[in-house]
Amino acid sequence: GVSGARAGTLTIMVGGPPEAFDLARPMLAAIGKRVLHAGDTGAGHAVKALNNLMSAAHLIVSSEALIAGRRFGLDPAVMLDIINGSSGRSGSTENKWPNYVLTEKFDAGFSIRLMVKDMRLALGIEHATGTPSLVSEAALAAWEAALGELPGDADHTEIARWLDRS
Template identity: 45%
Template sequence: MQQELPRIGFVGLGAMGNPMAARIAEAGYTLTVADADRDRTAEVAERLGAATAGTLAELAAASDIVVTMLPSSAVVGEVLGGETGLLAGLAEGAVILEMSSGVPDMTRAFAADAAERGIALLDAPVSGGVTRARSGELAIMVGGEDDGFARAEAVLQTMGSVIRTGPVGSAHAMKALNNLVSAGGFLIGIEALLIGQRFGLDPALMVDVLNASTGMNNSTQKKFKQYVLSRSFDAGFGLDLMVKDLGIALGVAHSTGTAAPFAGLCREMWSGSQKYLGPGKDHTAAARFSEMLAGTELGKAAEEAAEK
């Protein structure tokens, strides 16, 4: 019975939030949407047949479950708190799905605040990027209590498949650590291509060999030819967000007293890339920082060789 579906609020209609909200709407849920950008809010509301609200507290009052998909935990904190914030408007028994990539300790604090009002907050960050957000095939990690999860599970499944990771905050830690492994694989792979190219190997050939061998990783398979050798640098996941996630991962390392030299340097290199390239770049553009250090540009050698 359609009437019995929980009413959904969705805050943050960016690269990811936009297609995720669309999945929820398509599944037949009543939806109220909000974004810092009012024009975007209006556009999305119209397109999805969703409502808008004067304040976040009003959006909350019209929702049983609220999804947040925002740039950072700091922004989530702003959106939750204050007199016109989400917590002020939500009824007891409501559920917040914090689907941004966030800071585990901050998320735990948010959940504690929410719990005091009888509201369940789960962290539910995603992997898969814009493409899988559109097709509803995201990998969704979920941290938090069973009760809240039971009430929100069906909504999550409109967006992708779910893996439970443990108590609240654990999914945010997992997400950041996944991106650490992803960022490390990207960086070591790019450095290897650069060393090889300077020696005289063809980078595209190297990618093929890596993919047939033990050097294979997600970046050798899905990023190097597609976004780096092609020079398009448009995978759709921002460098600034990657640096944020690495900061979260290393923050967990530090707060747990875990020495992790390789991870530590990984973070610094990505952070250095961001400084070198400036804000607003795609994360695959980090290859250009490594190219600068190597004194060559990927693909050049191959082209030069081809010209001979």
């Protein structure tokens, strides 16, 4: 995301001929600590969309669980400490919840509109490849519902606040 670009720590996924990748790699290394050749033309874009689908699904299910825990009487910070040392951890529990949701900053730097766009692209890949997509479709439906009620430029971490109001 934005903070990774500023810090030069992005993972950059590139698609295209190996020769073009080799030519572009030094320039891309200036903004990313991991520059990876994903495959042929379009592969980098596909990996980005599929990664964002997974990230969105992680964030929404993490948010549902943490909100349920808080309503049950658990401290979300304690829950995160436990979860992040357990099998439920993800980028959402290790970064987004502690840094953007619990702090109520909701400013991770990626809009809900862009997240939904990437999720739709990833779902298109799943459909085109004949991959079962029941969970992906459910996650997209929830994000589209949130997008229908939130401004398109709202930060994607706002999904947690939207869920909490539901």
